[in-house]
Amino acid sequence: MSKDHDDYDYLFKVVLIGDSGVGKSNLLSRFTRNEFCSESKSTIGVEFATRCIEVCLEGKTVKAQIWDTAGQERYRAITSAYYRGAVGALLVYDITKSESYDNVQKWLKELRDHADSNIVITLVGNKTDLKHLRSVQAESAAEFSSIEGLSFVETSACESTNVDVAFKKNLTDVYHIISKKSCSSAEVDDKNGGAGIIEVKAISESSKKNPSKCCNV
Amino acid sequence: MSATAARVCLKSQVIDFPRSTRLSRIKHVAKSICGDEEQPPGYLGHLSSVRTGSREELFTLILKSSSVDLKKLRGSLWSGCPSHLRPLCWKISLGYIPPTFQRHQETLLRKRAEYHSFSAEYFESNRVMNADELDILDQIQIDIPRTDSLRNLLHNERIKILSPLRVIYLFLRAIERVLFIRAIRNPATSYVQGMTDLVTPFFSGAKTSQNNYEVFSSEIQSGKSLTRANDETLLDNVEADCYWCLCKVLDTVQDHFTCSQPGIQRVCHRVNELVSRLDRALFEHLAREGVDIFHFAFRWATCLLLREFSGMTSPRAMASYNAFSFPIFFDTYISEGDNLSDFLAYLCTALLLRWAEQLKAKKFHDVISFLQQPPSVSWKTTEHVSRPVAKVTASASVGMVRVVGDLKTKLIMVCARHSPSENFIHFSRQKLKYVLNVTSKYFATYLNMDLMFEGLCLSGKKLLTSNPNSTQILPSDIKTMHAFP
Numbered sequence: 001m002s003k004d005h006d007d008y009d010y011l012f013k014v015v016l017i018g019d020s021g022v023g024k025s026n027l028l029s030r031f032t033r034n035e036f037c038s039e040s041k042s043t044i045g046v047e048f049a050t051r052c053i054e055v056c057l058e059g060k061t062v063k064a065q066i067w068d069t070a071g072q073e074r075y076r077a078i079t080s081a082y083y084r085g086a087v088g089a090l091l092v093y094d095i096t097k098s099e100s101y102d103n104v105q106k107w108l109k110e111l112r113d114h115a116d117s118n119i120v121i122t123l124v125g126n127k128t129d130l131k132h133l134r135s136v137q138a139e140s141a142a143e144f145s146s147i148e149g150l151s152f153v154e155t156s157a158c159e160s161t162n163v164d165v166a167f168k169k170n171l172t173d174v175y176h177i178i179s180k181k182s183c184s185s186a187e188v189d190d191k192n193g194g195a196g197i198i199e200v201k202a203i204s205e206s207s208k209k210n211p212s213k214c215c216n217v
Numbered sequence: 218m219s220a221t222a223a224r225v226c227l228k229s230q231v232i233d234f235p236r237s238t239r240l241s242r243i244k245h246v247a248k249s250i251c252g253d254e255e256q257p258p259g260y261l262g263h264l265s266s267v268r269t270g271s272r273e274e275l276f277t278l279i280l281k282s283s284s285v286d287l288k289k290l291r292g293s294l295w296s297g298c299p300s301h302l303r304p305l306c307w308k309i310s311l312g313y314i315p316p317t318f319q320r321h322q323e324t325l326l327r328k329r330a331e332y333h334s335f336s337a338e339y340f341e342s343n344r345v346m347n348a349d350e351l352d353i354l355d356q357i358q359i360d361i362p363r364t365d366s367l368r369n370l371l372h373n374e375r376i377k378i379l380s381p382l383r384v385i386y387l388f389l390r391a392i393e394r395v396l397f398i399r400a401i402r403n404p405a406t407s408y409v410q411g412m413t414d415l416v417t418p419f420f421s422g423a424k425t426s427q428n429n430y431e432v433f434s435s436e437i438q439s440g441k442s443l444t445r446a447n448d449e450t451l452l453d454n455v456e457a458d459c460y461w462c463l464c465k466v467l468d469t470v471q472d473h474f475t476c477s478q479p480g481i482q483r484v485c486h487r488v489n490e491l492v493s494r495l496d497r498a499l500f501e502h503l504a505r506e507g508v509d510i511f512h513f514a515f516r517w518a519t520c521l522l523l524r525e526f527s528g529m530t531s532p533r534a535m536a537s538y539n540a541f542s543f544p545i546f547f548d549t550y551i552s553e554g555d556n557l558s559d560f561l562a563y564l565c566t567a568l569l570l571r572w573a574e575q576l577k578a579k580k581f582h583d584v585i586s587f588l589q590q591p592p593s594v595s596w597k598t599t600e601h602v603s604r605p606v607a608k609v610t611a612s613a614s615v616g617m618v619r620v621v622g623d624l625k626t627k628l629i630m631v632c633a634r635h636s637p638s639e640n641f642i643h644f645s646r647q648k649l650k651y652v653l654n655v656t657s658k659y660f661a662t663y664l665n666m667d668l669m670f671e672g673l674c675l676s677g678k679k680l681l682t683s684n685p686n687s688t689q690i691l692p693s694d695i696k697t698m699h700a701f702p
Contacts, residue, residue: 045515
């Protein structure tokens, strides 16, 4: 575990958003602690967890700092403050609840209004274990995702299906963008005050002289 | 005894005990750490003359009067109340029913009828709800099964045996209606996630003993058995009473739930300010790590720490597998009245100060993770309470509650203010010292509530030490305190 905490190449801030009750907190607990609770407490404001994973063949380790947000509309003013500096977002809906899928548009708008413009978004259809209750078809969500330029994964936090895939997909996509950018220019490192991308061991000088406050190393 | 409990006992020594009793006091602490639960010798020994009656007698005495002394009642309620008297004490303290005994029945009849008319109106079968209302109801229905104590109600096998499913269903429906009606009738706050946590103490507070629900009636002993009799009228009355009591409490923290929740932000700012004043090193560490009080105190304040103190429920409820376990510190909240929001800031600060050393050793991620799942979730009332100790300390505090209540309010006001007014009440130094000793002792051994006082005692101690030659607390002392460190 100590390796998990201290030894990583990048620190990415990721937000989990979506309607209330779609399973955001359980996706997070499944991913970070391999735990699931069918009736987990409602999230008040934001909650937080981290996990380190390897993102690509080069063996780079990314520490994901994941902020799980409350789904209720009332909390949006508070939760949207946490979008700032996030490099990835998992936008979750419940495949058994079509309203939660209909609201994906609203959530995308939220992200466009409050998050960085280059944020990597993964659309996640959760609760695939409830096959008999499905009301959102995977095909239509996949089609929507390709139009909007999002990646798309269906998961079941309950059965632990595709949860790691969803997070890894998002983090890998972020990593590719970052590594591509840091090759071409150092402009991505020009950040301060809680920016989510922290290149811990990168050669780039600017990230070292101006480490973000969430950088632990 | 757990490490936490041991720390609690040690913490109580923060207050300077008289020299002669310090040794025996330390011995007692050592004993209690080792698990020896005999009555505490030393400091409280000379107070044995105060042992004129139990808390029950105290409350009965207060409630017996034809017009209840509200100040007295609230002062006593602050340190906890016998469970069978709780419904009545709460109703009076909250101002739901008047202090005058003769007007209880009439008020209850009127208020219950009023609630039932709301209920009939909003839940009439052919009423079409608008989209907003449906959203609210939907959200409440999502949240109810996710609320700790209610989840227990649904899934605990023992509870299912004690209460037939139909009764559980009726309960959940009642809670749903209470929250919905409150939301519709208060559009400024509407329903905010976290309110399901806040409603359960009222239902559990209505429970007076195993299987008995106090009808919130003025006949103190007339609890009826809900589970046996399936008395739906009884449940209807409990529902109406819980609604009004919930409203009273939510009204005092109204701005915790209005748009963008300014009340919560105020609590967080105040905590920040208090920490900066009381533990500069901790404050600086948190700032260096980029920890915003808001990251964790937002939930603490929204749910009134119910999730952080989830184990601090009444021992009786735990033992008898009651449907609801009653959060023991809610008595204190009720007695705080309009000061609840301020008090919460103190409580949060006291928690942070308690964990200061641990926090100072942690980095950003670990600080947040720690405070999201703080050690207090595993604090159990039963760990800190041994019956003889509780009894002695409880009765020792009987004579003191009035003073404690007043002092506490004063300290809250002083600490909350940036520039204290010049005519701040002049407490005798001796009296203050005595009060702080007794309260810290009382709360350290009973219910783990010393926490609630820790922030205040710290401030109080600084008042005492700031000017050793003075016999009274003067405005200059207060300024010294504000200038700390």
